[in-house]
Amino acid sequence: MEAKATKSRRSISGVGTVHYYGVDVETGRERGAGDLPECFINIMSSSTRQETGPLTMRPPAKEFTEGGVDSFRLESSVNVTDITHIDIGHRFAQGGWFVERVTVTNETTGQQLVFPCHRWLDRDRDDGKMTRTLRSGSPQRATAEYFVEVATGAQSTVQLAHAGVFVDISGAEGRTGRLQLSGPNARFQPSGVDTFTLRQQPDVGVMDALDLGYSGEGGKWHCDWIQVTNTTTGDVAFFPADIILSSEQPLMQCVASQTDRMGNPRRSIAAMTDDQPPTTLRSGYQVTFQTKRSMCSGANGEVSFDITGERGSSGKSPHSLL
Template sequence: NKYEVKVYTGDVTGAGTDADVFINIFGEYGDTGERRLENEKDNFEKGAEDKFTLDAPDLGQLMKINVGHNNKGASAGWFLSKIVIEDIGNKRKYDFPLNRWLALDEDDGKIQRDILVGGAETTAISYIVTVFTGDVRGAGTKSKIYLVMYGARGNKNSGKIFLEGGVFDRGRTDIFNIELAVLLSPLSRVSIGHGNVGVNRGWYCEKVREAGEDPALIQPFSLTCKYKL
């Protein structure tokens, strides 16, 4: 099936972004997986409409999208007005209005959001993720760290989550409060990595620990790494 994705960047000062933009479309039969949106050098300029075509299995009735960027570039912050998706095969159109920033230094600091059809942001489930950087020479990194959490039931996963605001210095423990629209607990696995950009790119991951604000809802999960990425 084909999905036409129209992305509308807001007409406010600094609205455009130079970062890499990603989307995951969720329907009743599954999701597209994370897809990078790029077909021109200057996508996502202030006040612009960008159009993309994605090939994917039939997702059925669309439910939500996850959209975000990797915060790369000199002008990474992005004001997203809305996304309109047309299901070509089933001749249906879905509106995902947002009118909010995806920027570390604007609004609530998020660069990734879940949006339901019609524009409501999803009710969040809070996960507490603790990342331990090893206490060995050269362990720290300035690269962007991300993780993906996979649920044990079915094939649901969180998509790529960038751990914003982390320091990841040698011997350091960084704690993140992550809000997702989906309950993944119990987790089957966690994948963690980095963007491999900047000075001191390599990183020694000691371990990752996940828990929930509501212990009755989310089972703890721990991943021991002890190797350099």
């Protein structure tokens, strides 16, 4: 991306010397991560007190590439000779952007820096900020993946499949901001359990509370319980909610229990070390078999199966068919 000094600037009558900056923006893979038509960047130096001022970046596809890199060549009359930090952001109330990292090259000096971000620029997600100041190589807030299980109680009187259910998870390192619980299989049926995987969200550390709400109208939703697993760190937080949300009361806070849904004592993240692996926890599984319609196709008694996953095996043992 570097260019010779003689090719990286030009003179325009009445404008003066123009300097070029190469900017590569990597967008996250989360759904809706690049839902913006344009953004701006301000390239700055704290040592020389220079800055380019806001420079607009418009991707050709009118949105940034989810899981990809968009490249821009920007012009400025200012040569920031010692780049130390940048401001990057947007001014759109609707739409969000998950920025993984930004690479900036001053084509006049050849200086190239990488600015990690790993956060949302979204009014309704993370901390709600739409502009962030990034410094080269500085540690930014880590991200995590959350597996959310939501149990709907029997007292529900409304179908919430399209009503906009959300959670806002809080912990020792902050909060995630509102995370929508949606998907093609979301039903929130009475006495049912819905599951969601939320990727590339802010890591809040040890979870201690969450806000639960929905934006639907009419009827009541009975939330029995919620369990959130941070699959990145292994932290599991069980929230025995037993609350009813309605248009009159659309938002309530739940506090984490000292046990998980199966009654296991909650693990301490700080206590986990390489020479002291975490204790195996008990889990419940719902298993469905489909038997073909043929003579003697059924089974009387017990069957055996072994469930295997990333964290090991459940072990082969006989199970009764109820």
